[in-house]
Amino acid sequence: MSKEYVNLDDSHLWDSFINMYVKCGSFFYARKLFDVMPRRDVVAWTALIAGSVREMGGKDGLFLFSDMRRESVCPNGFVLSAVLKACAACLDRRFTSQVHAEVIKLGFLCDLFVGSGLVDAYSKCGEVGLAKRVFFDMPDHNSVSLNALLNGYASSGDEREVLELFRVITESEVRLSKFTLSTVLKCCGSLGAMKEGRVVHGLAIKIGLELDMVLSSCLVDMYSKCGDSDSANGVFERIRRPDVVLWTSMISCFDRGRRFWEACKLFMNMCSMGIMPNEFTLATVVSSASELGDLVFGKSVHGYILKQGFEKDNSVANSLIMMYMSFGAVEDGCKAFDALDDQDTISWNALLSGFHNGEGNSKDGRKIFVKMLDRGFKPNKYTFISVLRSCTSLGAVDFGSQIHTHIVKNDIQRDEFVTTALIDMYAKCNSLQSAVLIFEKLNLRDVFAWTVIISGYTQTDKGEDALKCFRRMHHEGIKPNEFTFASCLSACSSISSLETGRQIHSRAIKAGLSHDAFVESALVDMYTKCGCLEDAEVVFGISAWSRDLVLWNTMICGYSHHGYGEKSLATFQNLIDKGVKPDEVTFVGVLSACSHAGLIDDGWRHFNSLRDVYGITPTIVHHACMVDLLGRVGDLNHMEQFLTEMNVVPDALIWQTVLGACRVHGNIKLAERAADKLLELDPHMDSAYILLSNIYALKGRWHDVARVRRSMTHQGVKKEPGCSWIEVDGDVHVFVSKDGSHPRAHDIYHKLEELREKLDLAGYVPNAGHALLDVSDDEKRESLLYHSERLALAYGLICSKPNKPIRVFKNLRTCGDCHEAIKLISKIEEREFIVRDVSRFHHFRNGSCSCQDYW
DNA sequence: ATAGGGTTAG
Numbered sequence: 096m097s098k099e100y101v102n103l104d105d106s107h108l109w110d111s112f113i114n115m116y117v118k119c120g121s122f123f124y125a126r127k128l129f130d131v132m133p134r135r136d137v138v139a140w141t142a143l144i145a146g147s148v149r150e151m152g153g154k155d156g157l158f159l160f161s162d163m164r165r166e167s168v169c170p171n172g173f174v175l176s177a178v179l180k181a182c183a184a185c186l187d188r189r190f191t192s193q194v195h196a197e198v199i200k201l202g203f204l205c206d207l208f209v210g211s212g213l214v215d216a217y218s219k220c221g222e223v224g225l226a227k228r229v230f231f232d233m234p235d236h237n238s239v240s241l242n243a244l245l246n247g248y249a250s251s252g253d254e255r256e257v258l259e260l261f262r263v264i265t266e267s268e269v270r271l272s273k274f275t276l277s278t279v280l281k282c283c284g285s286l287g288a289m290k291e292g293r294v295v296h297g298l299a300i301k302i303g304l305e306l307d308m309v310l311s312s313c314l315v316d317m318y319s320k321c322g323d324s325d326s327a328n329g330v331f332e333r334i335r336r337p338d339v340v341l342w343t344s345m346i347s348c349f350d351r352g353r354r355f356w357e358a359c360k361l362f363m364n365m366c367s368m369g370i371m372p373n374e375f376t377l378a379t380v381v382s383s384a385s386e387l388g389d390l391v392f393g394k395s396v397h398g399y400i401l402k403q404g405f406e407k408d409n410s411v412a413n414s415l416i417m418m419y420m421s422f423g424a425v426e427d428g429c430k431a432f433d434a435l436d437d438q439d440t441i442s443w444n445a446l447l448s449g450f451h452n453g454e455g456n457s458k459d460g461r462k463i464f465v466k467m468l469d470r471g472f473k474p475n476k477y478t479f480i481s482v483l484r485s486c487t488s489l490g491a492v493d494f495g496s497q498i499h500t501h502i503v504k505n506d507i508q509r510d511e512f513v514t515t516a517l518i519d520m521y522a523k524c525n526s527l528q529s530a531v532l533i534f535e536k537l538n539l540r541d542v543f544a545w546t547v548i549i550s551g552y553t554q555t556d557k558g559e560d561a562l563k564c565f566r567r568m569h570h571e572g573i574k575p576n577e578f579t580f581a582s583c584l585s586a587c588s589s590i591s592s593l594e595t596g597r598q599i600h601s602r603a604i605k606a607g608l609s610h611d612a613f614v615e616s617a618l619v620d621m622y623t624k625c626g627c628l629e630d631a632e633v634v635f636g637i638s639a640w641s642r643d644l645v646l647w648n649t650m651i652c653g654y655s656h657h658g659y660g661e662k663s664l665a666t667f668q669n670l671i672d673k674g675v676k677p678d679e680v681t682f683v684g685v686l687s688a689c690s691h692a693g694l695i696d697d698g699w700r701h702f703n704s705l706r707d708v709y710g711i712t713p714t715i716v717h718h719a720c721m722v723d724l725l726g727r728v729g730d731l732n733h734m735e736q737f738l739t740e741m742n743v744v745p746d747a748l749i750w751q752t753v754l755g756a757c758r759v760h761g762n763i764k765l766a767e768r769a770a771d772k773l774l775e776l777d778p779h780m781d782s783a784y785i786l787l788s789n790i791y792a793l794k795g796r797w798h799d800v801a802r803v804r805r806s807m808t809h810q811g812v813k814k815e816p817g818c819s820w821i822e823v824d825g826d827v828h829v830f831v832s833k834d835g836s837h838p839r840a841h842d843i844y845h846k847l848e849e850l851r852e853k854l855d856l857a858g859y860v861p862n863a864g865h866a867l868l869d870v871s872d873d874e875k876r877e878s879l880l881y882h883s884e885r886l887a888l889a890y891g892l893i894c895s896k897p898n899k900p901i902r903v904f905k906n907l908r909t910c911g912d913c914h915e916a917i918k919l920i921s922k923i924e925e926r927e928f929i930v931r932d933v934s935r936f937h938h939f940r941n942g943s944c945s946c947q948d949y950w
Numbered sequence: 951a952t953a954g955g956g957t958t959a960g
Contacts, residue, residue, distance in 0.1 A: 272951095273951075276951095277952065278951080280952090281952085308952080309952045310951090310952080311952085312951095312952035313951080313952055314952095315952090315953090316953070338952095340952050340953050341952080341953080342953085343953040343954075344953045345953090347953060350954095373953090373954090374954070376953080378953095378954040379953080379954055381954095381955085382954085382955070408955095409955070411954085411955075412955085413956070414954080415955090416956090417956070439956095440956080441955055441956045444955095446956095447956085448956065448957075475957095476957070477956045477957050478956085479957090480956095480957040481956080483958090510957090512957050512958050513957085514958085515957095515958040516959095519958070519959065541958095542959085543959055544958090544959085545959090546958090546960075547958075548959095551959095553960090576959090577960075578959045579959080580960085581960040584960095585960075614960085617960075
């Protein structure tokens with residue numbers, strides 16, 4: 096080769112060498128050569144600027160471009176496009192607009208490469224407005240310029256613009272690329288725009304990208320976020336050998352669609368196909384395992400994580416923390432937390448999320464919160480929501496309102512999750528007023544906010560207000576869900592409004608939510624508490640395949656409450672036969688059924704089986720049931736023996752029960768002791784005074800009655816006034832004794848007079864002993880005739896349809912004389928009366944009562 | 951270019 100061929104003045108040769116070095120990744124040599132090059136032309140500058148982007152992030156490229164301009168080299172399209180890449184890489188807004196000015200001056204906007212470069216640079220620098228202007232100033236477009244703008248819109252969170260631009264573009268000549276489609280799909284996903292997503296899917300098939308791996312992942316993700324896991328699965332199944340990302344997308348889709356079991360199964364499939372899961376996969380499948388409630392599977396995934404060394408990955412570890420905390424395995428959760436070298440805010444939040452159903456110091460979310468702040472972490476909305484939930488379960492309103500202050504300071508009180516948690520905290524911590532205040536100030540109330548406030552009212556015995564809220568909610572067009580229905584039904588139970596309960600039941604059916612476990616239990620509870628045992632049985636019967644323990648317990652307790660001991664015990668036996676494990680609540684129902692029905696042998700048998708067969712430690716409530724049972728059969732000696740031998744210290748409930756038994760069986764000595772104990776526990780308990788004075792009255796010991804009354808006055812204790820009510824056509828009518836205020840009082844008293852005559856004929860003699868007043872017997876008899884339960888009953892007879900049972904509710908214990916009278920009236924009028932007093936239901940039918948005269 | 955972890959009511 097002769098040296099004449101080598102001409103060092105030939106710029107093309109230099110350019111070729113520089114280009115070669117840049118392309119081989121030896122920017123250093125390219126630069127060396129460039130520095131000694133005699134006449135640097137625009138091609139050399141271009142190569143070097145492009146190289147700087149590839150090798151060192153583009154910063155040098157910007158300086159190089161400035162140098163080039165100083166040397167008065169005129170830019171061409173190539174160098175402009177290269178420097179714009181550098182601008183985009185450095186996110187340099189100012190430099191981009193300088194180049195922009197130059198592009199316009201030199202008329203390069205019609206160069207597709209330059210134009211796209213500008214759009215891209217502006218998009219990446221967050222200047223979507225300018226990117227859009229350049230885009231629409233360009234005479235022509237291609238898929239690169241289009242994508243640049245789409246990505247700009249997408250990264251500024253303007254998904255609507257993405258779809259709009261996409262619509263315009265599909266009508267033009269621009270060819271769609273998979274990059275375009277993936278960006279658009281992502282936006283469809285975050286908007287939940289399934290219709291648009293399907294269009295994109297169709298286009299993908301049309302341009303032959305149906306089997307593209309990346310696009311399939313995008314499609315799966317889009318369908319997943321739009322809530323159509325079946326379509327996602329369809330896309331997934333078409334791919335013969337999915338990669339990790341596609342597998343993970345599909346697993347996460349099942350997870351999002353709450354198909355946790357399928358998520359876990361898919362994970363196992365993936366492993367058996369020899370595809371190695373990565374940190375994304377593991378984080379997802381752990382969260383599915385915890386939602387699934389499968390601790391064994393969760394632990395085996397944990398084992399895999401340890402084996403593969405993923406336990407230091409924050410997402411993986413955080414989902415493990417979550418899993419253990421949601422299982423209530425606090426220690427394991429803490430261990431997973433401690434295993435991390437570098438906990439982040441999410442780790443703390445995951446830890447906090449589990450501290451909401453425990454009591455005691457070791458399980459106090461407040462301490463975790465304080466510790467988190469001490470370590471310098473900034474709490475966010477997730478933190479606040481979890482710590483609020485802790486406060487709610489601890490009843491810690493003071494700490495809760497401090498959190499409220501934090502929330503306001505951090506200006507996140509607008510977040511609906513946070514607000515709901517706050518309302519719930521106040522409502523459940525006896526500060527319903529504060530809860531209502533926040534609730535009423537809300538601009539937008541979603542179903543969560545409504546449900547929280549409704550259950551706040553329900554749980555503070557304000558059933559009327561709860562139902563008022565429910566109507567308002569309906570008015571504002573918010574659809575109730577299963578939580579709302581359950582709360583409202585329990586509001587109906589508490590105010591014993593059968594009509595409203597039925598209406599809500601039918602709305603739950605229409606909403607397709609009547610088979611939710613909570614709704615079913617609430618329904619059975621509502622029907623039993625409203626005195627309609629038959630409908631409770633119907634609901635319970637329909638639920639045969641989906642009964643949880645709460646539902647069983649509700650039915651067992653319902654039967655018991657109505658005095659149907661055999662049915663209660665049969666239901667219990669049924670539960671045992673089905674292999675369900677009873678809990679302490681079940682036995683409260685069973686034992687109280689035995690006591691309401693006077694089944695002494697069954698009572699003892701079940702009481703003994705509590706510990707011996709089921710390993711349940713009897714609580715004080717179970718003991719109270721036994722005291723009641725012994726009292727009912729009149730075995731006061733054994734009752735006293737039981738009291739002294741039992742392992743628990745008797746509480747007010749037990750002494751009240753003792754006192755009640757003494758009233759029935761007239762044991763004054765024991766009654767006095769029980770009353771003393773009761774007043775020791777609570778000197779303001781009106782029922783203690785009343786029961787004792789009633790016992791004295793029964794024995795005619797009027798001096799003692801007066802003494803008890805005096806000490807009541809002295810203590811400032813007032814007897815709760817007795818009242819009865821009845822629901823007619825959805826309206827509640829309340830009566831007190833000798834009430835004359837009802838609009839139809841005249842008819843009611845007329846009816847009572849008629850009944851009195853019929854009762855006389857039936858040989859009924861008012862038992863003056865039940866009028867616990869120190870007046871003449873005639874006056875006593877007179878006063879008995881107008882007790883509130885009789886007024887309510889008479890009103891029921893006047894205005895209800897014949898043959899329908901009449902339901903009356905009383906806030907206190909039914910009077911013994913009324914009880915006798917109502918038995919007879921049920922025979923005279925051939926009616927069923929269902930009377931609920933403070934302790935139970937009485938079913939009066941054909942002259943007798945289901946309580947067999949003990950209550 | 952595509953996948954992941956923390957939150958509310960019965």
